[in-house]
Amino acid sequence: MSWLRKDKSATATVPRTGAGKRILFPFDAHGLAGNALDAALRLARAEGGTLVPVFLARVPLHMPLDATLPRQSKLAVPMQDLVEQRAGKYDVPVDSRIERGRSYRHALRQMIEHERFDMIVLAAAAAGGPGFGADDVAWLLANAPGEIVVLRPALTAAA
Amino acid sequence: MARGNHKIFLGMAAGVGKTYRMLQEGRAEAEAGRDVVIGYLEPHDRPATTAQAAGIETLSRRGFSYRGNRIEEMDLQGILERRPELCLIDELAHTNAAGGAHEKRYEDVEDVLNAGIDVYSTVNVQHLESLNDTVCELTGIRVRETLPDAVLASADEVVLVDITPQSLIERLLAGKIYRPEAIQPALDNFFKIENLSSLREVALRQVAEDVEAKRLPSESSIGSRSSAHRDRLLDTQVPQVIGERLLALVTPKPHAQRVVRRAWRSAQRLGAELDILWVSRGTPSAEQEDQLEALRRLASILGAHMLVEHGDDVALVTQRVARERGTTYVLMGTPHPRGALARMLRPALQQRLLTLLPGIDLRIVADRARAAERLSEEDEI
Numbered sequence: 001m002s003w004l005r006k007d008k009s010a011t012a013t014v015p016r017t018g019a020g021k022r023i024l025f026p027f028d029a030h031g032l033a034g035n036a037l038d039a040a041l042r043l044a045r046a047e048g049g050t051l052v053p054v055f056l057a058r059v060p061l062h063m064p065l066d067a068t069l070p071r072q073s074k075l076a077v078p079m080q081d082l083v084e085q086r087a088g089k090y091d092v093p094v095d096s097r098i099e100r101g102r103s104y105r106h107a108l109r110q111m112i113e114h115e116r117f118d119m120i121v122l123a124a125a126a127a128g129g130p131g132f133g134a135d136d137v138a139w140l141l142a143n144a145p146g147e148i149v150v151l152r153p154a155l156t157a158a159a
Numbered sequence: 160m161a162r163g164n165h166k167i168f169l170g171m172a173a174g175v176g177k178t179y180r181m182l183q184e185g186r187a188e189a190e191a192g193r194d195v196v197i198g199y200l201e202p203h204d205r206p207a208t209t210a211q212a213a214g215i216e217t218l219s220r221r222g223f224s225y226r227g228n229r230i231e232e233m234d235l236q237g238i239l240e241r242r243p244e245l246c247l248i249d250e251l252a253h254t255n256a257a258g259g260a261h262e263k264r265y266e267d268v269e270d271v272l273n274a275g276i277d278v279y280s281t282v283n284v285q286h287l288e289s290l291n292d293t294v295c296e297l298t299g300i301r302v303r304e305t306l307p308d309a310v311l312a313s314a315d316e317v318v319l320v321d322i323t324p325q326s327l328i329e330r331l332l333a334g335k336i337y338r339p340e341a342i343q344p345a346l347d348n349f350f351k352i353e354n355l356s357s358l359r360e361v362a363l364r365q366v367a368e369d370v371e372a373k374r375l376p377s378e379s380s381i382g383s384r385s386s387a388h389r390d391r392l393l394d395t396q397v398p399q400v401i402g403e404r405l406l407a408l409v410t411p412k413p414h415a416q417r418v419v420r421r422a423w424r425s426a427q428r429l430g431a432e433l434d435i436l437w438v439s440r441g442t443p444s445a446e447q448e449d450q451l452e453a454l455r456r457l458a459s460i461l462g463a464h465m466l467v468e469h470g471d472d473v474a475l476v477t478q479r480v481a482r483e484r485g486t487t488y489v490l491m492g493t494p495h496p497r498g499a500l501a502r503m504l505r506p507a508l509q510q511r512l513l514t515l516l517p518g519i520d521l522r523i524v525a526d527r528a529r530a531a532e533r534l535s536e537e538d539e540i
Contacts, residue, residue: 050413057460060295060296060299062295062301063292063295063296063301064292066459067292067295067296068292068293068296068459068460068461068462069296069460069461070293070296070297070461070462071296071297071357072296072460073423073460073461073462074427076460077420077423077424080416080420081417081420084417093413094413095413095416095453096413096416096417096420097416097453097456097457098456098457098460098461099456100456100460114452114453114456115449115453
């Protein structure tokens with residue numbers, strides 16, 4: 001896996017006094033990229049920060065945006081438990097979230113609006129595969145404050 | 160004039176046999192000598208249903224033209240004039256075409272009940288207003304015709320007509336529910352095992368909650384109601400279902416999310432409602448406000464109820480809330496280690512809760528981070 005790093009420290013949000021960096025790690029119902037999660041956890045440990053794994057839940061248009069989402073919760077909750085379990089091995093504190101939106105990008109935008117982060121670690125999708133596509137990454141680089149780390153998909157995943 | 164009794168046959172989907180069961184019970188009442196009529200029947204071209212209706216007087220429908228089409232609706236006026244003892248009315252959530260006395264069929268049924276006529280009716284669980292969003296998310300299908308939950312809650316009896324999803328699909332494949340050309344589209348859309356299993360669970364839970372809701376007021380107000388009403392409640396011989404209700408105690412800190420998730424998983428397994436409680440001792444800090452907002456969002460997504468109460472004594476506030484909400488199970492995070500002086504002055508929160516909440520189970524959710532810390536400390540030793 002290689003790295004594409006865009007340092008926007010000039011516009012970075014200010015970390016909380018007395019707290020380490022908050023590192024946002026978004027993922028969705030398509031699954032968790034284990035290698036990206038490990039990379040995010042290593043970063044969090046190196047920075048002495050807190051990992052904020054956020055499950056992005058897509059709410060269909062025919063439902064209110066604040067609707068209860070039992071089916072997606074059944075996916076999100078075990079995935080978050082898995083992230084916390086893995087974070088325990090790295091000794092990294094976690095502060096999990098589930099965020100709703102009309103699309104994954106909308107959910108991510110809502111998350112960024114609701115809370116402040118110092119860094120966002122994003123796993124890019126392999127061509128045609130699940131995850132964050134090139135458009136999402138471009139949008140995030142243009143709109144999200146703070147440092148953004150985009151993890152390219154592993155070669156095996158891209159093949 | 161005494162209001163008629165309302166019995167609702169509830170099912171998870173079309174084809175489970177609600178109408179058939181309603182007709183079967185209606186027929187039994189007629190054979191027992193009661194004056195029974197069919198106010199409205201939707202046979203859906205199902206021969207077994209049509210056969211079950213044979214011999215029971217069927218009232219004519221109210222026909223009229225609407226936008227060039229011939230439409231037939233239930234004739235409310237005809238039922239009220241006929242004045243049977245028991246009227247069978249299918250499809251309670253149906254929306255009437257324009258021109259009737261009411262917009263919805265359940266409003267027509269209200270008039271029939273108020274005229275002292277007993278009613279048997281049918282409805283599918285996805286039509287219930289409060290479940291509409293949940294069912295939509297579970298199945299991906301939005302149901303347009305909804306029924307206020309109060310209609311089900313006010314029914315004198317709710318009968319769950321239940322079959323397994325596998326049996327329902329077998330019935331569908333055998334052509335007992337839809338015409339041959341409609342079978343494959345039904346299998347491709349609504350009639351999937353996972354959809355039906357979810358709906359079945361929702362229907363079973365709904366009836367269990369309805370039974371409990373009816374039982375509790377009857378116990379608390381015994382003696383204050385009429386003996387006829389009391390007898391009716393006792394005569395139903397409903398199973399004494401007691402629903403679980405979970406209460407997760409949290410503080411607005413990151414580890415609270417884990418406690419809530421654990422509590423939600425337990426609530427799912429038990430088919431229980433989940434309340435989340437934070438007892439605030441003062442004005443929350445900015446960081447606490449952020450965490451509280453995150454907890455509110457999580458509660459909203461999970462369908463839990465977030466409660467914030469103010470008080471100095473967490474145990475006493477928890478005791479009050481648990482009594483008010485009918486809690487049967489309390490979950491909390493791992494308490495912080497306390498100093499010797501604090502231990503001497505006051506027992507730990509979990510010990511006080513066990514004393515203050517007799518009969519309520521208490522579960523302490525392990526803190527992974529602290530467990531890992533402890534393990535590494537032990538390794539060093």
